[in-house]
Amino acid sequence: MIADGQDRAKGTPESAPSGAQSETRDTEASSAGDVLSSELAVRPPAPAGQATSGDDLAPVADGLMLGTATPEVEAPAPTVHESETAGAKGQGTFVAAYEHSAVVRFCHWLNAIALVIMITSGWRIFIAFPSFGPRIPEHQLLKIPDAITLGGWLGGALQWHYTFMWVFTATGLVYVGYLIASGDYRIMLFRPRDIPGVWPMARHYLFFGPEPKQTEAYNPLQKLAYTTIVLCGALSVLTGAVILRPVQFSGLAWVMGGFHLARVWHFVAMCGFVAFIPGHLVMVALHGWNNFMSMVRGWKKNPEYL
Amino acid sequence: MHRQFDDKEFRRVARRQILKLTPLVALGAFAVPPAQDYLLDRGVAFTDWAASKLFRTGHLAPTYPDSALTPLNRFAYNSYDTNKPEIDPDWALEVSGLVRKPGNYSLDDIRRLPRISQNTRHVCIEGWDLVANFAGARLSDFLSLIGADTSARFVYVECADDYYESLDMEAAMHPQSLLCYEMYGKPLEAGHGAPLRWALPTKIGYKSAKYLTSLKVTNVLTQRSYWGDQGYSTYADI
Secondary structure, eight states: OOHHHHHHOOOOOHHHHOOTTTTTHHHHOOHHHHHHHHHHHOOOOOOSHHHHGGTHHHHHHTSSTTTTTTTHHTTTTHHHHHHHHHHHHOOEEEEEEESHHHHHHHHHHHHHHHHHHHHHHHHHHHHOSSSOOOOSSSOOOOOOOOOOOOOSSSSHHHHHHHHHHHHHHHHHHHHHHHHHHHHHHHHHHOOOOHHHHHHHHHHHHOOOOOOOHHHHHHSSHHHEEEHHHHHHHHHHHHHHHHHHTTTTTHHHHTTTSSHHHHHHHHHHHHHHHHHHHOOOOOOHHHTTTHHHHHHHSSSEEETTOO | EEEEEEEEHHHHHHHHHHHHHHHGGGGGGGGGGHHHHHHHHHHHHHHHHHHHHHHOTTTTBBBOOOOOOOOOOGGGOOGGGSSSSOOTTTEEEEESSSSSOOOOOOOOHHHHEEEEEEEEEOOOOOSSSEEEEEEEEEEEHHHTTTOTTTSSEEEEETTTTEEEEEEEHHTTTTTOOOOEEETTTOOOOOGGGGOOEOOTTTBBBGGGGOOOEEEEESSOOOOOOOOOOGSSOOOOOO
C-alpha cells in the first residue's frame, strides 16, 4: 500500500498502465493531491480520520487513509511483503469509497426482509376483509391471489405481521436515528432546493433525456425516493398502531380520521412500498454489481464521483 | 471516506465487512417449521405483553352518538355463529372458581345491577368494524356481586355453542366491560348471543363471547380462548 502511495506521489502515467488493468482510470486519476482534495470535497475534514471511519477500519486504517497521513511521511516503512504482492501479481491499486456503515447495511437488509414479510402477510390479512368501510353490504375491492401472500390464513398472517412489525419498526428507528446522529441524513434528505432537479432526472431515466450532471452522492430523484420511502415507513407504523390498538391509541386514531381511514392510509403506505421496490431494484440492476455490493460490504470500488 | 486498495487488501476488508452482516442468517430459523411456530408464537406473545403494558383501566374506549350507530341489521357476525344454539328456558349463569358466592345467577339477578348503555366500536380481527349500542351490567359490578377474588388473573366463560373465552382481570375490571343483555334497546337477538354476552370495547370482537352459560374466576386456564387457541392473540387488546 505504501509503495503504491509512492508511485502515485511520483505522478504515475507510466506506472499505472503496467499495474492496473480494469482500474486504470482511477489509478491515473488519483494523484495523491487529487484524492486528498476530493476527500475534502466529499466530507468536511474530520478532526481525526478515525472518527469518521468509526470502528470499521480502525485496525487497517492507520496511516493508510489519505487525508490523515501523507504517503511521503510513511515512506520509510514499506514492508517487503506488501511491495512484493503488489508487484508480483501485477495487480494495481484502485480507490474505494466507504459508502454504507455496518449499521446502515444491517438495518437495510433486516428491514428489507421484514418489509417483504409485512407486505405479503399484510395482503393475506387484507383478503379477510378486502374492502374499506362497512362490512355489510359486502364489497370486494381487490382480489389478491393467495399464492403471493404469506401466512396461509388470517391467523397465520397476523402472527407474521405481529412478529415482524417489531423488526421493521426497530430497524427503521435505528436507521433513521443513525442517519441523524451521524449527519448522513444530509446526503439523502429531499429538500426544496432539490425540486428543480427531479424532472430532468426523471426525463433521463424514463424518456432517455440528457443525463443531468451528478453533483452529489444522490441525485434529486433518489433523494425524493429515499425520503418518501422513509416517510412511508413512518406512516405504515403509525397507521398500523392505530389499526391494531384503536382504543389505546384513540387520540392518534382521531388524528388519522378514525379507524376506517387509518386502514386506508395503511394501504396507501403499502402501495408506496410496492411502487418503490421495483424501481429500486431496477436502478440497482442498472448500476451493476459493484454498486450493489456497496450495500453488502460497505465499500464501493472506483466510485463514479471520485 | 475513501482510500487506496490493492485487490488482496480489498478482499480482506470486504470479507470482514460482510461478516458483520452474518447475524442476519439467524432469520433462517423462520424457514424451519418447528422453529417458525415457536418464533411466531413468541412474536405474538411479545406483542400481547407490550399491549398489556399499554393498557390503562382508566382509559375509556371512545363512545359515539346514536347518529353514528350502524343499523342492527347491518351488524355482521362471525360465521362461527350461523348455527344458533338451543338455550335452556331456565337459563342461569353458573358461577364458580375463586368467588365467595358461587352458584346460579339468573338474568334478573344481573338486571338488578346498574344498567349501562354505551355506543362503542366493535372491531373484528378481519378488519371490519361498526359502532353498536350495547347495554348491560358492568362485569366489575357482577364480580363484586359474586364476591370474586379480583386478584385472580382471569375470568373465563363457556358458551352454549361450545365457544369459550377468557379475559385478563384488568380488562374485566374496566368500566366499559359489560355483561350485555340488550342491544339497541332490545333484548339480545338469537344471532347476537341471547340471553347474555360479553361486550368488551377494549378487546377485539371475538373476545365478546355470546350465549354465556358459565363464568369462572381463576388463576389457571386449561383452554384460553376459542380463537386464541387456534393461533390468534388471546390477549387481543385493541
